[in-house]
Amino acid sequence: MANQNQIKNDAITRREDDFAQWYTDVCKKAELMDYSSVKGFIIYRPYGYAIWEEIQNYLNKRFKQTGHQNVYMPTVIPESLLQKEKDHVEGFAPECLVANIGGGQTLEDPLIIRPTSETLFTEHYAKIISSYRDLPKLYNQWCSVVRWEKTTRPFLRGAEFLWQEGHTMHETEEEARTETLRMLEIYDDLGRDLLAIPFVKGRKTEKEKFAGALETYSIEALMPDGKALQSGTTHYFGQGFSKAFGVQFQGRDGKLNNPYQTSWGVSTRLLGAIIMVHGDDNGLVLPPYVAPIQAVVLPIAQQKPGVIPAARALYKDLEDAGIRVKLDESDKTPGWKFSEYEMKGVPVRIEIGPRDIENGVVTIAKRNDGTKITVKKEEMVATVKQLFDTMHKEMYQKAYQYLLDHVTEVHSMEELNAALEKGGYAKMMWCGDRACEDKIKELTNATARCIPFNQMEIDTVCPVCGKKAAKVVLFAKAY
Amino acid sequence: MANQNQIKNDAITRREDDFAQWYTDVCKKAELMDYSSVKGFIIYRPYGYAIWEEIQNYLNKRFKQTGHQNVYMPTVIPESLLQKEKDHVEGFAPECLVANIGGGQTLEDPLIIRPTSETLFTEHYAKIISSYRDLPKLYNQWCSVVRWEKTTRPFLRGAEFLWQEGHTMHETEEEARTETLRMLEIYDDLGRDLLAIPFVKGRKTEKEKFAGALETYSIEALMPDGKALQSGTTHYFGQGFSKAFGVQFQGRDGKLNNPYQTSWGVSTRLLGAIIMVHGDDNGLVLPPYVAPIQAVVLPIAQQKPGVIPAARALYKDLEDAGIRVKLDESDKTPGWKFSEYEMKGVPVRIEIGPRDIENGVVTIAKRNDGTKITVKKEEMVATVKQLFDTMHKEMYQKAYQYLLDHVTEVHSMEELNAALEKGGYAKMMWCGDRACEDKIKELTNATARCIPFNQMEIDTVCPVCGKKAAKVVLFAKAY
Numbered sequence: 001m002a003n004q005n006q007i008k009n010d011a012i013t014r015r016e017d018d019f020a021q022w023y024t025d026v027c028k029k030a031e032l033m034d035y036s037s038v039k040g041f042i043i044y045r046p047y048g049y050a051i052w053e054e055i056q057n058y059l060n061k062r063f064k065q066t067g068h069q070n071v072y073m074p075t076v077i078p079e080s081l082l083q084k085e086k087d088h089v090e091g092f093a094p095e096c097l098v099a100n101i102g103g104g105q106t107l108e109d110p111l112i113i114r115p116t117s118e119t120l121f122t123e124h125y126a127k128i129i130s131s132y133r134d135l136p137k138l139y140n141q142w143c144s145v146v147r148w149e150k151t152t153r154p155f156l157r158g159a160e161f162l163w164q165e166g167h168t169m170h171e172t173e174e175e176a177r178t179e180t181l182r183m184l185e186i187y188d189d190l191g192r193d194l195l196a197i198p199f200v201k202g203r204k205t206e207k208e209k210f211a212g213a214l215e216t217y218s219i220e221a222l223m224p225d226g227k228a229l230q231s232g233t234t235h236y237f238g239q240g241f242s243k244a245f246g247v248q249f250q251g252r253d254g255k256l257n258n259p260y261q262t263s264w265g266v267s268t269r270l271l272g273a274i275i276m277v278h279g280d281d282n283g284l285v286l287p288p289y290v291a292p293i294q295a296v297v298l299p300i301a302q303q304k305p306g307v308i309p310a311a312r313a314l315y316k317d318l319e320d321a322g323i324r325v326k327l328d329e330s331d332k333t334p335g336w337k338f339s340e341y342e343m344k345g346v347p348v349r350i351e352i353g354p355r356d357i358e359n360g361v362v363t364i365a366k367r368n369d370g371t372k373i374t375v376k377k378e379e380m381v382a383t384v385k386q387l388f389d390t391m392h393k394e395m396y397q398k399a400y401q402y403l404l405d406h407v408t409e410v411h412s413m414e415e416l417n418a419a420l421e422k423g424g425y426a427k428m429m430w431c432g433d434r435a436c437e438d439k440i441k442e443l444t445n446a447t448a449r450c451i452p453f454n455q456m457e458i459d460t461v462c463p464v465c466g467k468k469a470a471k472v473v474l475f476a477k478a479y
Numbered sequence: 480m481a482n483q484n485q486i487k488n489d490a491i492t493r494r495e496d497d498f499a500q501w502y503t504d505v506c507k508k509a510e511l512m513d514y515s516s517v518k519g520f521i522i523y524r525p526y527g528y529a530i531w532e533e534i535q536n537y538l539n540k541r542f543k544q545t546g547h548q549n550v551y552m553p554t555v556i557p558e559s560l561l562q563k564e565k566d567h568v569e570g571f572a573p574e575c576l577v578a579n580i581g582g583g584q585t586l587e588d589p590l591i592i593r594p595t596s597e598t599l600f601t602e603h604y605a606k607i608i609s610s611y612r613d614l615p616k617l618y619n620q621w622c623s624v625v626r627w628e629k630t631t632r633p634f635l636r637g638a639e640f641l642w643q644e645g646h647t648m649h650e651t652e653e654e655a656r657t658e659t660l661r662m663l664e665i666y667d668d669l670g671r672d673l674l675a676i677p678f679v680k681g682r683k684t685e686k687e688k689f690a691g692a693l694e695t696y697s698i699e700a701l702m703p704d705g706k707a708l709q710s711g712t713t714h715y716f717g718q719g720f721s722k723a724f725g726v727q728f729q730g731r732d733g734k735l736n737n738p739y740q741t742s743w744g745v746s747t748r749l750l751g752a753i754i755m756v757h758g759d760d761n762g763l764v765l766p767p768y769v770a771p772i773q774a775v776v777l778p779i780a781q782q783k784p785g786v787i788p789a790a791r792a793l794y795k796d797l798e799d800a801g802i803r804v805k806l807d808e809s810d811k812t813p814g815w816k817f818s819e820y821e822m823k824g825v826p827v828r829i830e831i832g833p834r835d836i837e838n839g840v841v842t843i844a845k846r847n848d849g850t851k852i853t854v855k856k857e858e859m860v861a862t863v864k865q866l867f868d869t870m871h872k873e874m875y876q877k878a879y880q881y882l883l884d885h886v887t888e889v890h891s892m893e894e895l896n897a898a899l900e901k902g903g904y905a906k907m908m909w910c911g912d913r914a915c916e917d918k919i920k921e922l923t924n925a926t927a928r929c930i931p932f933n934q935m936e937i938d939t940v941c942p943v944c945g946k947k948a949a950k951v952v953l954f955a956k957a958y
Contacts, residue, residue, distance in 0.1 A: 034603060036553045037560060038590065043603055046548035046618065053549065069525035070532065074515045075554070075592065075623055075639055076576075081516060094583060097555075099592060101577040102638075103627035111517065113554065113578065113592065124513060124522055139525065144554055144622075148582035159581075160554055 012343075014281050019225045026275055027154040030284040030344050040152035040159025044268070047344065050292030052162060052268055056142065058194050058290075059164060059266070062186050068138040068166060073120040075143075076111035081119050085244045088118060091211020095147040097159075113146040118212065118237075118263055121167035122245040125259070131250045132171050135259060136179075140166040155272035156229070156479050163267035169247065169259040173238070176260035180236040183264040184217045187232040195270065196287035196395040197221050197277050198403050199231060200425070200474065202450030207437050213263075214238045220449045220474070222403050223276045226423015228449045228476040231273050234264035272479075277399050278368070284345030285368055287395050288388035294324045295384055296341045300334055300353030310357050314350060314380065321381045342367065347391055348384055368395055407474070412463045413443070416475065420446050425476045429469035431462035439464055446475045491822075493760050498704045505754055506633040509763040509823050519631035519638025523747070526823065529771035531641060531747055535621065537673050537769075538643060538745070541665045547617040547645060552599040554622075555590035560598050564723045567597060570690020574626040576638075592625040597691065597716075597742055600646035601724040604738075610729050611650050614738060615658075619645040634751035635708070635958050642746035648726065648738040652717070655739035659715040662743040663696045666711040674749065675766035675874040676700050676756050677882050678710060679904070679953060681929030686916050692742075693717045699928045699953070701882050702755045705902015707928045707955040710752050713743035751958075756878050757847070763824030764847050766874050767867035773803045774863055775820045779813055779832030789836050793829060793859060800860045821846065826870055827863055847874055886953070891942045892922070895954065899925050904955045908948035910941035918943055925954045 012025035027033050032048030044052065060070070076099065083089045097113040100106060114120070125137060146160050155161075166183060170176040184201055191197040199219035209216035213235035221231045241247075242258040251257045278285040288294055295318055299311035308329055318325040326346075328337050334351075341349055349365040356362055362380050365372045368391050375383045406424025410416045419426035426446070430436060437448050451471050462469050491504035506512050511527030523531065539549070555578065562568045576592040579585060593599070604616060625639050634640075645662060649655040663680055670676040678698035688695035692714035700710045720726075721737040730736045757764040767773050774797055778790035787808055794806040805825075807816050813830075820828055828844040835841055841859050844851045847870050854862045885903025889895045898905035905925070909915060916927050930950050941948050 034606065036599065037557055037602065038553060038555055041553035041555060043553070043599075044551035046550055049550050050548075052551075069529075071525050071528050072523035072531075072623070072641060074517060074520035074522070075625060076517055076520060078516055096580075096582070097578050097590070098580040099576050099578040101575075101579065101589075103574055103576075103629070110580075111576070120515065120522075123516065127513060144551070146554060150582070162551060 012281070012283060015224070015279075022279075022281075023272075023276060024154065026279055026283055026343075032271065032275075032284075033154050038159070040149055042154055042158055042160075044162065047292060048271060051271055051274070051286070051290060054290045054292065055190070055194065055266075055270060056164075058190060059186070062189070063140050063166070066138075066182065066186070068140045068168075071139045071141055072143065073114075073117050073124070073141055075114055077114050077117070077119055078109045079112055080109050081123060082112055084119060085212050085241050088212035088241075092116065092147075095149060097146045097148050114143075115145055115147045116263075116265075117141065117143075117145075117165055118167065118241055119245075121263075122241045122247060122261070125169050125242075126245050126247040129169060129247055129249050129259060132252050135169060135171045135249060136175065137169040138166070138179075139168065140164055153272075155268050155275070161267050161269065163265050165263060165265040167261070167263045169242070169261055171249070171251070171259065173260045176238075176262050177236055180215070180217060180234045180262045180264070183262070184219065184232075184234045187219050187234070187264075187266055190266070191219065191221070191231070192396065194287070194290045195274055196392050196399065197231075197273055198396065198400040200403070200450065200452060202452040202474065204233075204450060205434075205437060205448045205473065207434050208448055210235045212237065212240060214240065218450055220476075221273045221277060222406060222424060222476075223273075223479070224402070225276075226406065226477070228425065228474075228478040229269070229273050229276070230449070230478065231270060232264070232266035235262060237261040237263070278395055279345070282339075283343035285395070286345035286347055288347040288391050291345065291347050292324060293326045293341075293344070293346045294388065295326075295348040295350055296346045297325065297327045297350045297352065298334060298337050298341075299329055300351050300356075302329060304354045306357055307352065307354060311352050314352060314362060314377075317381055318350075318384065321385070323381075323384060348387060350380070350384075366391055409458055410463070411459050416440070416446075416463065417444060420444050420475070420477060425449065425474040427458070427472060427474055428463060429457070429459035429461070430471055430473045431465055431467040432470040433462075433465065433467070436462055436464035440475060444475075444477075446477050449474045449476050449478060491760070491762060494703070494758075501758075501760075502751075502755060503633065505758055505762055505822075511750065511754075511763075512633050517638070519628055521633055521637055521639075523641065526771060527750060530750055530753070530765070530769060533769045533771065534669070534673065534745075534749060535643075537669060538665070541668070542619050542645070545617075545661065545665070547619045547647075550618045550620055551622070552593075552596050552603070552620055554593055556593050556596070556598055557588045558591055559588050560602060561591055563598060564691050564720050567691035567720075571595065571626075574628060576625045576627050593622075594624055594626045595742075595744075596620065596622075596624075596644055597646065597720055598724075600742075601720045601726060601740070604648050604721075605724050605726040608648060608726055608728050608738060611731050614648060614650040614728060615654065616648040617645075617658075618647065619643055632751075634747050634754070640746050640748065642744050644744045645742060647741045648721070649740070650728070650730070650738065652739045655717075655741050656715055659694070659696060659713045659741045659743070662741070663698065663711075663713045666698050666713070666743075666745055669745070670698065670700070670710070671875065673766070673769045674753055675871050675878065676710075676752055677875065677879040679882070679929065679931060681931040681953065683712075683929060684913075684916060684927045684952070686913050687927055689714045691716065691719060693719065697929055699955075700752045700756060701885055701903060701955075702752075702958070703881070704755075705885065705956070707904065707953075707957040708748070708752050708755070709928070709957065710749060711743070711745035714741060716740040716742070757874055758824070761818075762822035764874070765824035765826055767826040767870050770824065770826050771803060772805045772820075772823070772825045773867065774805075774827040774829055775825045776804060776806045776829045776831065777813060777816050777820075778808055779830050779835075781808060783833045785836055786831065786833060790831050793831060793841060793856070796860055797829075797863065800864070802860075802863060827866060829859070829863075845870055888937055889942070890938050895919070895925075895942065896923060899923050899954070899956060904928065904953040906937070906951060906953055907942060908936070908938035908940070909950055909952045910944055910946040911949040912941075912944065912946070915941055915943035919954060923954075923956075925956050928953045928955050928957060
């Protein structure tokens with residue numbers, strides 16, 4: 001037992017000492033992931049994968065409500081197919097994993113392990129769309145994608161990651177544009193309802209948009225180290241791919257036309273956002289609705305008569321109420337267990353010992369702020385449910401306040417530098433020229449995260465070139 | 480409209496004319512799948528994928544009840560890792576898809592796109608198992624695997640298919656053996672509860688077992704063309720992989736030991752079984768509990784006042800009762816719609832027209848036998864639920880009767896030939912020698928499907944070699 005306590009207490013790096021190391025420690029010690037022998041290809045361990053499954057459950061419901069259907073496309077894309085849309089292949093070619101040998105034979109047309117599936121979906125759509133009656137097509141796929149990245153970090157940037165990719169085809173430009181923004185709203189809801197993360201929504205600049213898209217929109221989250229994390233994107237393609245792939249439909253007017261296309265995705269990168277936004281020096285802190293284990297019941301002095309049966313009764317009450325609950329009646333010490341479930345970020349810890357039983361009460365500890373309350377046993381379930389709601393709001397509010405505190409309006413390069421130094425977003429008017437974006441990147445290493453929907457004239461000239469200002473942009477250093 | 484009726488009526492090949500072509504026709508016309516531009520890599524269309532999702536839902540529940548956890552391992556296996564277990568690599572090397580180039584650079588250690596993940600799981604287990612306290616480890620993964628097959632057919636044999644692969648580690652041999660058989664039972668339940676398919680369970684011969692396993696068990700389904708379809712397997716590995724990969728744990732006695740391992744999987748091949756076992760000359764016939772659309776409501780003479788509202792009310796009643804229901808109020812003709820939902824195998828069709836409304840009734844048609852009944856509107860939901868149960872049993876019973884009618888006891892090579900000619904299983908005593916299995920394969924193209932659990936002495940000698948008979952084996956031609 002002593003040994004195990006030591007293992008648990010060798011603690012993790014403190015955030016203020018080394019934020020990056022703290023992050024890696026949490027990923028490993030909360031048993032979210034492990035490394036495999038191939039760089040950048042991680043193992044999603046049960047606890048990490050279960051968080052992803054909760055995200056899948058939420059999104060699958062929202063996708064189905066909005067008429068989307070799940071499909072599965074091949075893992076491989078012939079090199080010749082990937083090359084059909086020029087901007088797209090230029091964007092992805094440098095990071096492709098290419099298979100040359102199948103069944104011992106060299107392949108004439110090498111196969112790319114899919115980095116994204118626009119080409120596969122569009123090729124399929126060309127075969128199944130012929131009339132306006134076939135539109136819209138609203139498909140989504142859950143899968144992994146492979147991008148040969150040089151610098152990799154668990155969940156944040158990997159050679160392989162899990163995601164969903166929606167690919168839709170529409171009769172009109174308006175409908176496709178509406179879809180692009182509708183899916184962005186669903187991602188925003190995911191942050192507010194499930195992850196307790198406030199996103200900033202906006203449009204990407206030309207420099208930052210997706211390879212092959214006419215417009216890209218994103219949700220951006222702000223991390224405690226002041227860096228932004230792009231957490232999901234939606235793309236409007238217009239007719240680019242549908243023309244390149246010859247997708248045509250007979251319209252209501254009897255004429256042939258090319259459909260208008262969108263795609264959109266979120267990935268296991270969201271796990272990285274959850275870890276960083278909410279975590280503390282004791283480890284992970286999970287928002288209650290996305291937590292695989294929402295409550296843990298810990299018997300205290302469990303060798304005493306009546307403790308284990310009482311703990312089991314609490315477990316059953318919570319389980320019957322639909323709460324994802326775990327009972328740990330292993331012979332590890334309470335101290336070991338406290339550290340373990342703190343590290344794993346379980347939202348609520350319920351303690352029950354001999355004295356509690358005598359008094360007909362239980363002690364409930366909140367992971368997010370460490371406060372404890374004692375309630376009558378009969379009130380436990382209702383209290384826990386109420387606490388989930390409270391904790392979710394507290395966590396969202398805390399993250400939102402941090403975001404508000406880290407948007408700095410700037411009017412000059414000096415102010416921009418100072419704001420980026422402080423961390424967070426620098427909100428600045430910009431002329432719209434790529435040259436100014438490039439210059440900011442060169443001088444500060446910050447990028448245009450997005451052109452937020454909420455526009456207002458805060459300046460008249462671009463602080464970089466002095467030309468007429470066109471748009472408000474949020475600049476930040478980013479993952 | 481006329482056009483569309485024609486499209487629907489250009490019918491599919493009749494089963495007795497060309498069973499293989501009938502199968503392909505159903506796969507395509509029921510919109511279960513489509514071909515991609517890479518041979519053997521199919522597209523799982525929404526309707527086909529939704530059947531797979533129902534199978535996933537069933538199995539995820541059963542896996543979780545039995546303590547299993549989902550994980551996700553890398554898509555790629557370094558060639559050097561795959562080679563660690565000798566029998567295993569010999570079995571899989573010929574059908575590997577190999578990636579040689581990543582990010583424009585030649586890879587020193589080529590990467591195999593996973594054909595199965597024993598090596599990845601075992602390598603990970605070596606890192607996370609050190610004590611008997613860490614056991615058992617009961618992991619499962621939902622993913623696709625790639626095997627470079629020369630002859631491919633939708634769902635039955637593909638270069639890529641979807642599956643689940645369970646990989647478990649145990650403290651004792653007994654526990655691992657129990658797991659191997661427990662999972663086989665869960666697969667058998669899946670057939671009986673969800674797919675309405677009776678499986679034969681048994682052990683594979685040495686010749687037919689999985690590469691690297693000590694023992695392999697399978698569920699085998701019998702197709703209407705008399706061929707068997709291996710529909711799922713479970714493997715007991717003993718300590719083979721755990722020794723090769725150095726997985727060790729400190730036992731209760733303080734000594735180091737290697738854990739005992741299992742793996743088990745079912746795949747989208749099950750969709751092929753569903754199509755063939757239940758389908759008819761009008762298309763797919765889906766068992767009600769696995770059907771993505773369990774009931775379709777079709778308004779008749781829908782332009783007449785009151786018909787659409789009445790159909791919508793029925794739809795709502797069914798949906799509220801938790802039935803997966805579709806309402807088709809498109810302007811296609813009733814004839815087109817009848818054919819469409821027959822082709823798609825929707826278990827129950829509910830018709831409502833002006834006369835039905837007048838009489839307060841609806842007409843319900845059963846897809847599996849074409850019978851129709853008329854019931855009072857108020858009784859519809861209860862009737863439909865009752866029908867699902869009846870239809871499921873009818874479909875299972877029909878398949879079971881076919882199976883019983885196609886197990887032929889044989890005592891000589893002549894009888895074996897005749898039984899295989901008739902189709903189905905030849906039940907025969909066998910000496911246990913591989914040479915006799917090889918000879919049967921050579922002479923008849925049949926293989927030992929399994930050594931069924933239900934053993935009885937039906938002969939004293941092996942009909943091939945005349946030596947002492949050891950076991951009852953089921954031989955059959957197979958997919």
